[in-house]
Every structure is written in structure tokens, then in C-alpha cells.
Amino acid sequence: MPTLNPAYSDVIELLTLPPDGDESAVAAVRARDAQLTKPPGSLGALEGLVEFLARWQGRAKPRLDNPMVTIFAANHGVTDQGVSTFPRQVTAQMVANFTNGGAAISQICALHELNLRVFELALELPTGDITKAAALDDKMCAATIAYGMEAIAGKPDLICLGEMGIGNTTVAAAIYAALYGGTGADWVGRGTGVDDAGLARKADSVDRALAFHAGELDHPLAILARVGGREIAAMLGALIAARHQKVPVIVDGFVATSAAAIAHAINPASIDHCLFAHVSAESGHARALQAMGQKGLLDLGMRLGEGSGAALAAVLAKTALHLHNNMATFESASVSGKEA
Numbered sequence: 001m002p003t004l005n006p007a008y009s010d011v012i013e014l015l016t017l018p019p020d021g022d023e024s025a026v027a028a029v030r031a032r033d034a035q036l037t038k039p040p041g042s043l044g045a046l047e048g049l050v051e052f053l054a055r056w057q058g059r060a061k062p063r064l065d066n067p068m069v070t071i072f073a074a075n076h077g078v079t080d081q082g083v084s085t086f087p088r089q090v091t092a093q094m095v096a097n098f099t100n101g102g103a104a105i106s107q108i109c110a111l112h113e114l115n116l117r118v119f120e121l122a123l124e125l126p127t128g129d130i131t132k133a134a135a136l137d138d139k140m141c142a143a144t145i146a147y148g149m150e151a152i153a154g155k156p157d158l159i160c161l162g163e164m165g166i167g168n169t170t171v172a173a174a175i176y177a178a179l180y181g182g183t184g185a186d187w188v189g190r191g192t193g194v195d196d197a198g199l200a201r202k203a204d205s206v207d208r209a210l211a212f213h214a215g216e217l218d219h220p221l222a223i224l225a226r227v228g229g230r231e232i233a234a235m236l237g238a239l240i241a242a243r244h245q246k247v248p249v250i251v252d253g254f255v256a257t258s259a260a261a262i263a264h265a266i267n268p269a270s271i272d273h274c275l276f277a278h279v280s281a282e283s284g285h286a287r288a289l290q291a292m293g294q295k296g297l298l299d300l301g302m303r304l305g306e307g308s309g310a311a312l313a314a315v316l317a318k319t320a321l322h323l324h325n326n327m328a329t330f331e332s333a334s335v336s337g338k339e340a
């Protein structure tokens with residue numbers, strides 16, 4: 001890879017040799033699962049969720065005592081190009097709504113006992129408009145990744161990565177186009193609900209951003225700084241720190257996945273501890289997941305962001321773990337096992 005700003009050397013190091021998953025913990029989970037009063041494999045993906053928790057927590061008996069939904073919030077200069085149906089102030093207003101309990105994610109978390117933490121990233125200071133400037137300089141980008149690493153310090157046993165930032169479906173599309181090729185039209189979707197003219201403005205903004213930064217997009221972290229955003233950098237940091245602290249990660253939709261795409265482009269194995277919660281209705285998400293060799297767990301036609309899809313996947317993980325821990329075994333319930 002080309003020379004990269006030295007500000008990123010720690011990030012590169014942490015992404016280069018991430019710790020492996022714990023296969024003995026997975027074996028222990030499988031051994032217990034085989035004793036539970038159900039036909040083998042009958043809980044399908046729920047069984048895989050328990051294995052996922054065991055592998056990346058490094059625990060034969062995985063726990064979900066402190067599952068955490070994180071929302072990283074930031075503002076984007078590219079909103080000057082008319083790429084969202086909502087004004088930039090909505091980012092801060094929704095942050096207040098998250099804390100006051102009025103947002104969809106607040107209610108999902110309240111109902112299912114998930115901790116919700118919101119991280120505001122200089123909302124009063126939108127990034128540069130990517131059609132004519134870098135979103136962030138490299139130092140700021142590296143510092144924001146570092147901030148994201150700190151954000152998960154409260155010893156969660158699972159984190160869901162979510163975001164809030166008016167305009168951020170445009171910058172996520174720009175990241176995918178820069179990583180995987182294609183034009184803006186291949187990657188943009190309707191976001192908060194833009195009409196056809198808005199969709200065309202989004203595609204054109206991505207194309208102009210790629211043209212403006214041409215020659216500077218030769219490393220995934222340069223792409224993040226040039227055409228990304230603060231919340232995406234912070235989600236990348238959280239994802240990286242989680243791996244090193246044995247915290248499994250559930251990634252939300254189109255925007256959150258762009259942070260994982262940056263890590264994946266540097267080292268595909270660096271996102272092995274990430275589960276992709278769902279396929280967002282934002283067109284482009286399915287394509288991005290495919291480019292990363294990933295599948296979404298759920299397909300609910302959701303296109304909200306704010307970690308909502310990830311939180312619902314966490315609810316399934318909680319259910320799966322509860323079954324794993326509390327179902328009877330063939331022996332304890334005196335149920336006859338499989339015939340040879």
C-alpha cells in the first residue's frame with residue numbers, strides 16, 4: 001500500500017494482526033447445544049449467534065450482562081449540496097431525542113434492556129463539503145478513530161454500532177464508490193427519502209467528490225478522511241478496540257457498514273468479530289455487503305440507521321443466549337435422545 005500519513009500508524013498496527021477468535025469456547029458451546037432438548041441445528045442462526053458470542057468474547061459461557069448500543073453523531077458539509085430531505089440541525093435535535101427516550105432506538109433499548117450511549121462528535125463543526133474539500137484532515141481523522149476506541153471503555157460484552165448524521169448516506173456512498181468502484185449512481189439511495197432530483201444530486205455529489213479527490217484515494221484511511229465523516233471514523237475506532245478487548249460487534253445498516261468496509265479493505269480478517277445485523281433498504285447496502293463477502297442477518301426493509309437494526313439483532317442474540325443457558329438437557333428433562 002502507498003505511504004500513509006504517520007498519524008495512522010497505531011490504527012494500521014491494530015488492524016494488521018488482530019487477535020483470533022476462541023475456538024475452544026465455540027467447541028464448549030457446541031457441546032452444550034448438542035445436549036439441549038431440541039433436534040440438532042433446529043434453532044438455525046440462533047445457534048450461530050451463541051457461537052459468535054463465545055468465539056469473540058473468548059468465553060465458553062458467553063454473557064450478555066452489559067450489551068451496549070452506541071450512536072455516534074456528526075454533521076456533514078456535503079449537506080450544502082441538497083443531499084438530504086432534512087436540515088442539518090436535525091442531527092443535534094435527534095441526539096436530544098435519543099436521550100429523552102423519544103427515538104425508535106430509545107424505545108427498542110428500553111423495551112429490551114440494552115444500554116444506549118450517544119457520542120456527539122463536534123456537531124457544531126460539520127466536516128468539509130466532500131465535493132470541494134477533505135471531510136477531515138488526517139490528524140483529525142486519526143484522533144476521531146482514537147476517540148471511538150475510547151468510547152467502548154465501559155466493559156460492554158457486546159456493542160451495536162449505530163450513527164446519526166444528516167447527509168451521511170451520501171458520504172457512505174462515496175466511501176463505497178472509492179473502495180469498490182462504480183459511479184455515484186451505483187451507490188446512492190434515497191436516505192431519509194429524497195425524490196428523484198435529490199437522488200440525482202446525491203449521485204452527482206459523489207461523482208464530483210471522487211473527481212475532486214482523485215489521486216488521493218489510494219488508501220482506505222485516506223478515503224475515510226477525504227470523503228468520510230466523524231461518526232464513521234469513530235465507529236471504525238470502536239470496531240477496532242472491540243476486537244482487542246474481546247467485545248463482539250453488531251454493525252447496523254448502510255452507513256455503519258461503511259466503517260467496517262474501511263477496516264475490511266485494510267485487512268479482511270479485522271472484521272471477523274463483526275456481525276452484520278440486517279440488509280438495509282438503502283439501495284447499495286446489499287452490494288456493499290456482497291463486496292465484503294458478508295450477509296445481513298435480518299431483512300426487514302428498514303432504513304432508519306441510529307443502530308436500530310443492530311439493536312434488533314442484539315435482541316435475537318439475547319434470546320439465543322437465554323435459550324442456550326436455560327433450556328433443559330435431554331438428561332435433565334428425561335427426554336429420549338436421538339436414535340443411532
Ligand SMILES: Cc1cc2ncn([C@H]3O[C@H](COP(=O)(O)O)[C@@H](O)[C@H]3O)c2cc1C
Pocket residue numbers: 083084085086090094163164165166167168169170190191192193304305306
Ligand atoms: C428524524 C430523523 C431520524 C433519524 N434517525 C436516523 N436517521 C438517519 O438518517 C440520516 C441519513 O440520511 P440522509 O443521508 O438522507 O440525511 C442519518 O442521520 C441516519 O442515521 C434519521 C433521519 C431523520 C430525519
Ligand SMILES: O=C(O)c1cccnc1
Pocket residue numbers: 169191192252253254255256280281282285302303304305306
Ligand atoms: O441503513 C442505514 O444505515 C440508513 C438508511 C437510511 C438513512 N440512514 C441510515
